[in-house]
Amino acid sequence: MSTCNKPIDAMTKSAEIPDCYYPKEPILVTPATPTPARTLYLSNLDDQKFLRFSIKYLYVFRKSVAVAALAAALSRALVEYYPLAGRIRAGAGHDGEKFELVCNGEGALFAEAFADLTADKFLQGARRPNRSWRKLLFRVEAQSFVDVPPLVVQVTRLSCGGMILCTAINHCVCDAIGTAQFLHAWALLTSKPNAHLPVNAFHGRCLLKPRSPPRIEFPHPELSSPPPQENLAQFLLSQPLVAVSVTFTTAQILHLKQQCVPSLKCTSFEVLASHVWRSWIKALDPPASLRIKLLFSMNVRKNLEPELPPGYSGNGFVLACAETSVEELISSNTYYAIKLVQEAKSRVSDGYVRSMIDLLEERRVKPDLSSSLVISPWTKLGLEELDFGEGRPLHMGPVASEIYCLFLPVIGDLHAFTMLMSVPQGIAETFHHYCSKDLDDTENGIAENGGGRGYNKN
Known part of the structure; x- marks a missing residue:
């Protein structure tokens, strides 16, 4: 059944979730075996200012997985995806504006929590996120973006026996394809600890280094601002x-x-x-x-x-x-x-x-x-x-x-x-x-020119 013709209030209703209880302090999960100790160049596609945030995923599962098994598998996955166990820092040049990634095996932050909540109750209000969902991802107290570990994980066990898994992955380190690749590797190593990963991660970013001298051969309207106007x-x-x-x-x-x-x-x-x-x-x-x-x-x-x-x-x-x-x-x-x-x-x-x-x-x-x-x-x-x-x-x-x-x-x-x-x-x-409006046989009752059109300055 289509959801498109339901009133907006029903579509967007999302209940507050209870506070999480943390039975222990979060830990740093380090790679299971030694990994390369090096400073990783971040390409200009990695290091764009608008990417200085974390991609935050939320998963709800009917049945929970042992927290110890998740942490152990994460440790194995970080052997292949060792940059996620490193730390971002400001590099030399560009007046400290360009970042680099220090692969030092310091570890990903891993938090275990419990919430008096069932998976079904969460799903009843899951059509859209609300601010209370932020409780499901451990908040790292840090002075700046570079002080937050590139990977932060919270596993929240639910009262029904299910779990909610949240991850925050630094966008300067991975894009959505890279994060999906890592998450699938972690999941595979959790369910099959001795499995071989189907794809090896490739971490070299020098393939995307700028040319010398630089050659700007195309217009780039995505990066250029228009003349002054109402915006x-x-x-x-x-x-x-x-x-x-x-x-x-x-x-x-x-x-x-x-x-x-x-x-x-x-x-x-x-x-x-x-x-x-x-x-x-x-x-x-x-x-x-x-x-x-x-x-x-x-x-x-x-x-x-x-x-x-x-x-x-x-x-x-x-x-x-x-x-x-x-x-x-x-x-x-x-x-x-x-x-x-x-x-x-x-x-x-x-x-x-x-x-x-x-x-x-x-x-x-x-x-x-x-x-x-x-x-x-x-x-x-x-x-x-x-x-x-x-x-x-x-x-x-x-x-x-x-x-x-x-x-x-x-x-x-x-x-x-x-x-x-x-x-x-x-x-x-x-x-x-x-x-x-054109996807169902019936409209949702909002007039073509009605309700909330607040921008027009004419």
């Missing part, structure tokens, strides 16, 4: 944010593709990215002349010449950029938006990626977020298939909802997507309406 970022941060979640079934995605006239062959990601972008802009209702962008993370491991090695665990993605005006995006049909997404993808060649790396070497620029929607897909990575020996998860998602958009896998349906993002409270219902 959406100010409005997006002017109100409390509300998480909005919509699940798109296989049939609904096919329906969106069929609406594309003239006919256009496209992927599920392309049609959903276009649909969510248009829905977001319709809900915000900015001035028609405003230039807007869609930025989305794109894996470039196979776009490079030569391709990055299998098992490459560092950041192997760039932000592709589609750009247009509000008027053009809204007045045109889905075909137009999908073509913009496809053209953005087609521009990301080996030369384009090298040019971006060189630009980041010359200028420590950030992505242009002034009037941009950012989409990060967590689909097609097998994150929902993680099995530590007691079955696959009942739920997989982030610990918190952010202002950027996530495409999440749907447990039990390989071809469905869940869209999750936080938007200003005043447009939450309208955004949800536009995301879902």
